[in-house]
Amino acid sequence: DGGITQSPKYLFRKEGQNVTLSCEQNLNHDAMYWYRQDPGQGLRLIYYSQIVNDFQKGDIAEGYSVSREKKESFPLTVTSAQKNPTAFYLCASSIDKGGWQFFGPGTRLTVL
Amino acid sequence: AQRVTQPEKLLSVFKGAPVELKCNYSYSGSPELFWYVQYSRQRLQLLLRHISRESIKGFTADLNKGETSFHLKKPFAQEEDSAMYYCALRGAGNTPLVFGKGTRLSVIA
Numbered sequence: 001d002g003g004i005t006q007s008p009k010y011l012f013r014k015e016g017q018n019v020t021l022s023c024e025q026n027l028n029h030d031a032m033y034w035y036r037q038d039p040g041q042g043l044r045l046i047y048y049s050q051i052v053n054d055f056q057k058g059d060i061a062e063g064y065s066v067s068r069e070k071k072e073s074f075p076l077t078v079t080s081a082q083k084n085p086t087a088f089y090l091c092a093s094s095i096d097k098g099g100w101q102f103f104g105p106g107t108r109l110t111v112l
Numbered sequence: 113a114q115r116v117t118q119p120e121k122l123l124s125v126f127k128g129a130p131v132e133l134k135c136n137y138s139y140s141g142s143p144e145l146f147w148y149v150q151y152s153r154q155r156l157q158l159l160l161r162h163i164s165r166e167s168i169k170g171f172t173a174d175l176n177k178g179e180t181s182f183h184l185k186k187p188f189a190q191e192e193d194s195a196m197y198y199c200a201l202r203g204a205g206n207t208p209l210v211f212g213k214g215t216r217l218s219v220i221a
Contacts, residue, residue: 033208040121042198042213043156058208090156100146101209103156 003027006091006104013085013111021076021107023091032074033092033101036060043090049074050096078109085111114139114203118212125189126220133184133215135173135199143201145175145182146209150196159184159197169193189219 004025013019023032031050035043045058049068063082068074078085088108092101115138125131137143147159160168162175162182173184182199196216200209
């Protein structure tokens with residue numbers, strides 16, 4: 001599997017610590033997205049970026065932050081302000097803001 | 113507001129039986145609809161999109177604007193179809209996809 005990668009696959013952190021999830025793509029896609037997947041909740045949009053150095057909040061942005069300094073990279077920071085951070089996090093990209101989305105393999109974050 | 117509803121959390125069918133996974137949407141304009149699938153231990157992947165009007169792995173889906181539905185159908189289910197299926201919508205302005213909560217399909221041998 002290439003194209004879009006997320007690391008690590010599993011991540012454990014203590015409550016109160018910030019943690020950064022990595023998302024990298026080599027598809028030359030302009031747009032990138034972060035979703036959170038919880039059982040019975042489907043996928044909920046956290047943040048998205050349609051171009052380098054620009055990003056917008058999604059439906060559940062509180063407690064999260066992102067940056068888009070390079071086209072290939074869109075890291076997500078889960079801050080201590082996020083009340084329920086334990087979840088499966090999915091990164092996606094699309095060729096432009098109108099294209100269909102490719103998904104990464106996901107990172108499962110567990111906050112102890 | 114854009115909303116996608118998948119009324120069934122779990123759908124169990126016998127191998128060889130027809131399958132219909134329901135998807136209804138709420139959107140005032142002309143939407144673009146997608147079906148994504150997530151097999152066990154695999155990443156979420158696009159199954160089909162309504163503008164392509166194609167059949168993938170035997171699945172088809174027709175956009176019914178009158179009923180605001182985009183149901184996924186397959187005439188004969190196979191065990192390898194067991195997976196989580198998500199319906200998604202994109203509205204005008206090329207906004208990010210809005211996903212339903214998903215339906216887990218279990219095909220019983």
